[in-house]
Each structure stands twice: as C-alpha cells, then as structure tokens.
Amino acid sequence: MKLRIKKIKKKYIVLVLSAVLIAVTAFTLAYFTSSDEVTNRFMGVYPPEEKPVADITVTEIFEPPTEKSDEPFQKSVQIENNGNIDCYIRVRLEFSSSEVRDISWLSNDDDKDNEDAYINASEYRYSTLPDGWEYREEDGFYYYTEAVAPSDRTASLIKWVKTVFPDDDSIDTDEYDIYVYSEAVPADDEDGERMTYEEAWR
Secondary structure, eight states, X not given: OHHHHXXXXXXXXXXHHHHTTTSOHHHHHHHHHHHHHHHHHHHHHSOOOOOOOOOEEEEEEEEOOSSOOSSOEEEEEXXXXXXXXXXXXXXXXXXXXXXXXXXXXXXXXXXXXXXXXXXXXXXXXXXXXXXXXXXXXXXXXXXXXXXXXXXXXXXXXXXXXXXXXXXXXXXXXXXXXXXXXXXXEESBOTTSXXXXXXXXXX
C-alpha cells in the first residue's frame, strides 16, 4: 500500500511542476500541503491493528509443608488474563493420587483454621463453590462464569489444602501433586457481541 502512495505522489509532483508554467506559486504550495494532509489522514485512519490475544497464567500462592503434616497449607489458585481481550476461563483441578485426594480437604475461606470451611477434595466440586465458579460434571472443568478483562484475575478457586494421613500408614506417600490446568476463550463473538460463558464454550 505504501508503494502505491509513493507512486501517486510522484505523479502529482509531475502535474504540479507542469502546472507551474500556468499557475501561481501560492497555488502550488497549497496543493502540496493538501496532499501531505491527505496522506497523514490516511495513515491515521488505518493504523496497524493489534491482533486479539487470549493468554492466561495460573497465579497462586503456594506454601507446601516441608514434611508430612496434617496442618493446612496455602494454595490460593487464581487465573490471570494476560491477553488483550476479555476472556472466559475454565480450570481442571486434579490430584496425582486418588488415594491422597480422598484424604485431602479443601477450603476457600480466608481463615485457614476454620474447620467448618473444609470440604473433602473428592466432594469439593459438588459443594457451594466460591462466587463466580461452577462445576460441570460432563467435562470435569470448573468454569468461571464472568468475563475476565485484561490484567484482571478470577476469584480464588481454593485457598487452603489439608491432607490427613491415616495413623496406620495405609497410604504410604511422602509426595503428591495437585495439578491446575486452565483454558480461555474470547468473551465476544466475531461480531463483537458479548456471549454468556455457556455460549463461549460451545
């Protein structure tokens, strides 16, 4: 496109120089000024467009115990939108061992010592989840129902984990993992209309 503009401008210059023979200098200067302004306006109206990017990061405060313990430890899970468009986000939360999952308890309460807030990890998905979160049995994802703007985060899905190992050592493990996997899709359709989170994930 720029090459065509340069060619056109050269043609205009030739015309103006030819017109000097029959036109006053003031007219020639005005012609060049007008041409420059048109070129500048053209470049201003059509700037390079920024491509829409859906980019997310799992952000968490994770303070695991240094040894096997029944004490709660912090694992505050949120998802941050690092892209440049509003997004809907979903998360899968899994334990590396189903045995450990069944003896672990999750809480989203601010107070780690609030025993009533802990729910067995195998049942957490069916409990009253934090505001904004819903669980879908058909695909195993936790869905954040609100669109997340660029640089914003979801509410915490969990904040505390407590694993109570049996005294008989029937579950013999010193290490286990909690996997947090997340995905994002644009919150607006191709026409720029806002979708619900159900529509966005169809």
